[in-house]
Amino acid sequence: MTVDDIDRQLLAQLQQDATQSYAVLGQAVGLSAAATHERVRKLKASGVIRRTTIEVDPVALGRGVAAFVLLDASTWMGDEPTRRALTEIPAVEEAHIIAGPASVLVKVRTATTEDLQATLRALHQVDGVTSTQTVVVLESFFERQPTVM
Amino acid sequence: MTVDDIDRQLLAQLQQDATQSYAVLGQAVGLSAAATHERVRKLKASGVIRRTTIEVDPVALGRGVAAFVLLDASTWMGDEPTRRALTEIPAVEEAHIIAGPASVLVKVRTATTEDLQATLRALHQVDGVTSTQTVVVLESFFERQPTVM
DNA sequence: CCCCCAGCTGTATGTCATTCTGTTGACGAG
DNA sequence: CTCGTCAACAGAATGACATACAGCTGGGGG
Numbered sequence: 001m002t003v004d005d006i007d008r009q010l011l012a013q014l015q016q017d018a019t020q021s022y023a024v025l026g027q028a029v030g031l032s033a034a035a036t037h038e039r040v041r042k043l044k045a046s047g048v049i050r051r052t053t054i055e056v057d058p059v060a061l062g063r064g065v066a067a068f069v070l071l072d073a074s075t076w077m078g079d080e081p082t083r084r085a086l087t088e089i090p091a092v093e094e095a096h097i098i099a100g101p102a103s104v105l106v107k108v109r110t111a112t113t114e115d116l117q118a119t120l121r122a123l124h125q126v127d128g129v130t131s132t133q134t135v136v137v138l139e140s141f142f143e144r145q146p147t148v149m
Numbered sequence: 150m151t152v153d154d155i156d157r158q159l160l161a162q163l164q165q166d167a168t169q170s171y172a173v174l175g176q177a178v179g180l181s182a183a184a185t186h187e188r189v190r191k192l193k194a195s196g197v198i199r200r201t202t203i204e205v206d207p208v209a210l211g212r213g214v215a216a217f218v219l220l221d222a223s224t225w226m227g228d229e230p231t232r233r234a235l236t237e238i239p240a241v242e243e244a245h246i247i248a249g250p251a252s253v254l255v256k257v258r259t260a261t262t263e264d265l266q267a268t269l270r271a272l273h274q275v276d277g278v279t280s281t282q283t284v285v286v287l288e289s290f291f292e293r294q295p296t297v298m
Numbered sequence: 299c300c301c302c303c304a305g306c307t308g309t310a311t312g313t314c315a316t317t318c319t320g321t322t323g324a325c326g327a328g
Numbered sequence: 329c330t331c332g333t334c335a336a337c338a339g340a341a342t343g344a345c346a347t348a349c350a351g352c353t354g355g356g357g358g
Contacts, residue, residue, distance in 0.1 A: 003209065014203045016202070018202050018203050019201050021314060022315070032339075034337070034339075035336070037316070039336095048205060049206075050203075051166060053201070054201050056198060057199055060152065068217070068247075068254065087291060090298070093292070093295060100283075105284060105286075135249040135250070137245045137246070138247060139246045140245045142232070142244060144242060145242070146207045148210055170344080171346070182307095183307065183349095186346070187305075
């Protein structure tokens with residue numbers, strides 16, 4: 001699908017607030033409510049908009065400690081079992097196969113450093129993992145969504 | 150604010166799909182539409198729900214290459230000017246001050262590896278940055294929102 | 299024992315999403 | 329040049345839903 005400039009404006013608006021009406025949304029980009037609705041419908045149908053969701057405050061939910069963990073592996077970890085094992089650890093928010101100093105990079109969020117320790121233990125027990133290296137986040141400047149413009 | 154089990158169920162549901170009606174949402178947790186509405190209103194008012202937003206497909210928007218970049222610094226980078234400088238680089242999606250092998254960890258997304266190179270150049274020009282170390286993402290297992298349950 | 303209040307249900311109303319119909323403008327074929 | 333086609337849009341209609349309101353209930357404190 002081709003995403004033109006108006007579409008990007010709509011995406012930017014919806015990233016800010018997905019609850020605004022199509023009338024308001026249309027005014028912001030100079031279109032009628034119906035035309036806006038049609039464009040948003042197509043963006044959803046084509047998968048550019050994956051879903052509309054809520055952004056939660058991690059701290060309020062007991063996930064105030066963030067860290068990145070590098071996993072070294074003795075076997076190839078790019079397969080489904082590894083993915084599933086990592087998915088099942090609730091603290092793991094992202095998992096990536098990387099090129100560089102390790103095999104896998106995961107981002108974790110826990111309530112306390114004790115929970116972080118427990119998560120590291122869980123990561124060690126994932127098949128293939130031989131060692132971990134943890135980078136603790138002291139302060140987050142910002143975490144935002146992909147820039148659309 | 151105290152977040153009880155029903156609240157967490159609501160949050161989980163809304164993370165999946167923030168467009169469903171309060172009636173449907175209420176059925177999922179065993180409440181009336183009005184009571185559900187009231188709970189969600191409070192979750193928003195208290196900041197547990199920061200906003201409702203859309204999740205976009207990075208690839209469709211020309212951000213198919215992801216990487217993590219470690220920044221080494223000669224000066225303290227925990228202040229506002231650094232934050233602003235990093236915010237202004239569109240490819241930078243996250244920026245964290247870390248404890249460990251470097252001062253700052255940023256996550257970037259670009260269309261191509263050439264754009265990644267351009268972003269690295271931009272990062273080098275941020276005040277205080279002395280060197281960078283880049284970890285390129287080969288494949289993402291998953292990137293999800295904070296687990297609420 | 300009674301009062302109070304948070305949290306709930308059911309209902310009413312105004313707003314908005316969604317659909318439909320018709321218009322306009324760009325484009326290609328004849 | 330003209331006609332036919334199609335995509336994109338505006339405006340109006342209707343049906344669903346958010347939101348507000350009036351009462352009900354059960355538990356905790358005075």
